[in-house]
Amino acid sequence: MGASAMAGQFGARLQTRVSRLVSRPSFWLVAILFGLSLPVLNQVLRPPAPPLPVLGQLGAFSFLDQDGRAYGSQDLQGQVWVGSFIFTRCPTICPAITKQLGHVQKRARNLSQAFRIVSFSVDPTHDxxxxxxAYAHKHGVNPRMWRLLTGPLDAIRSTVEGGLKVAMGELPEGEQDFASLFHGTQLVLVDAELRIRGYYDPAEPEIVDRLLHDATMLINRGH
Structure with missing residues (x-):
């Protein structure tokens, strides 16, 4: 028998065996299960993301929240939280920041026992x-997750600038141009040990996704 004939017979036998195998329901069950397992395998085999850097250590603080109750670092022990900087008379960026944090609040409901939002007023004399x-009510703030804080100007400044490393301006006395009150707009991610772990620009696309991803990583890993 020639080589070509032998090759033809081998090919025919192979095709027959493949046809029989494919015709079995168990073949397709195995194929489906294998296909479904690929994403899981990718997750298991993918190296874990590196830990977030430690960018600073926040000291103790205590201010008054929107309900007039003392609230501060003691209440945040063991919590991962995001800090923001607003004032209620702000006509420009603050409403946009608050809106973004509203999205964070809504999406973080499954993290509510381990996650908080804290907004510091940079105009505490008025706020x-x-x-x-009133501002919290207007913007749908849930006090179980989100606190708005005010207090003595010097103490607020010490926490915002000295602790969280975010710029904070001041309105000259009698000034009514509230748009001129400069302040940092970054969101600051703080871990359960009051360590700064990230700064986020609220104007960036997908910022809510990235912030919640990092917060969830801190909660799950504990560091």
Missing amino acids: SPEVLA
Whole structure:
């Protein structure tokens, strides 16, 4: 028998065996299960993301929240939280920041026992707890997750600039141009040990996804 004939017979036998195998339901069950397992295998085999850097250590602080109650670092022990900087008379960036944090609040409901949002007023002389309460109501703030804080100007400045490393301006006395009150707009991610782990620009696309991804990683890993 020639080589070509032998090759033809081998090919025919192979095709027959493949046809029989494919015709079995168990073949397709195995194929489906294998296909479904690929994403899981990719997740298992993928190296873990590196830990977030430690960018600073925040000291103790205590201010008044929108309900007029003392709230500060003691209440945040063991919590991962994001800090923001706003004032209620702000006509420009603050409403946009608050809107982004509203998306964070909504998407972080499954993290509510381990995650908080804290907004520091950079105009605390005007932003009393009552004023903050009205602002919170207007923007759908859930006090179980999100606190708005006010207090003595010097103490707020010490925490914002000295602790969280975010710039904070001040309105000259009698000044009514609230757009001129400069302040940092970054969101600051803080871990359960009051360590700064990231700064985020609220204007960036996908910022909510990235912030919640990093917060979830801190909660799950504990560091």
